[in-house]
Amino acid sequence: MAVFFILMFSLILSSSYAAVQDFCVADYRAPSGPAGYSCRRPETVTVNDFVYSGLGVAGNTSNIFRAANTPASAAEFPGVNGLGISMSRVDLAAGGVVPLHIHPGANEVLLVAQGTLVAGFISSDRNTVYLKTINSGDIMVFPQGLLHFQVNVGNATPVLAFASYSSPRPGLQIVDYALFQSNFPTQLIARTTFLGIPEISRLKAVFGSTN
Template identity: 40%
Template structure:
């Protein structure tokens, strides 16, 4: 009996691990049908007879993103929303443009690991391990260098040069999701109670009010 329970436990763990990523396709492709009113974990498939080459392509990744914003960076995503043919394939990518000293603020991708390649410039990158260590792992990358950010961990990039920088990111999900930490904490709708945040960050509520007003 004990051996049967052990076997069931091993099977449960194995199945959980196998389902801990985007589901594998069971056909040649499943081009996303964005017009379907049915909600599933992912997107329903378009009729294969209606599929076109444009469903698998994206134009414009060579274009420079507009970095005239508060953080000095622009992400151009190529996710399933932009390329319906990515549906069920478990991959996506993005171009990231940086103004001089621009940043891609601390954020997480809840559903994907990321591998970043620097195409131009110098970037300081890093991620923070989970509690209780919260260890910062960081490195300066040059053109041609590659860095990996594990799934779900808070990470960032910063241009440390006086000219524009460009990077390409590949992600292990058709829809990796992005949670920008500052936006989520100080820009939630409705607001997280200011006294709760003041206690969490060990600062006066007036500082929390000021931060919330920025988002």
């Protein structure tokens, strides 16, 4: 009887091991869903699916924020699909700012590679602001779903930082775009934010809303 149980236990272990999937390289030809992209067949996967060179190039900071975010999420980097991780490169020119935003699907760890930032996030329970000046070599964590921001305070020095996320699809929603680039009616923005209609109209013109 003991031998029978040992054999059965070994069979279960070997079956479980066989069922393990090492990776799930994204199949961009198939539709994606809440769980991510479908997996490519292993025989079609190459080493290039696990290497991404996009973060070696500086982003274009010639915009209103003087900032650029270059993502390496599952949509750009097929090898991270299903692994629970992703990254991005953050470039801020002098005076640049990453405005208030959230990542609804991930925690973030930001590593400053060059320059000086004032960075912070706002807690959801007491609206406490956690604010810190961080320099090259420093890291700061931003909990999932909380409003956070970064501002280049290094005078004429550009900032280079790298963000790591706890999801291959962290998501991104920027407050300015959500309010002033969407079809959110001006009257309702005024009622819900207490901003004046002239200022809302000005910001909608800045951010390109057609509403």
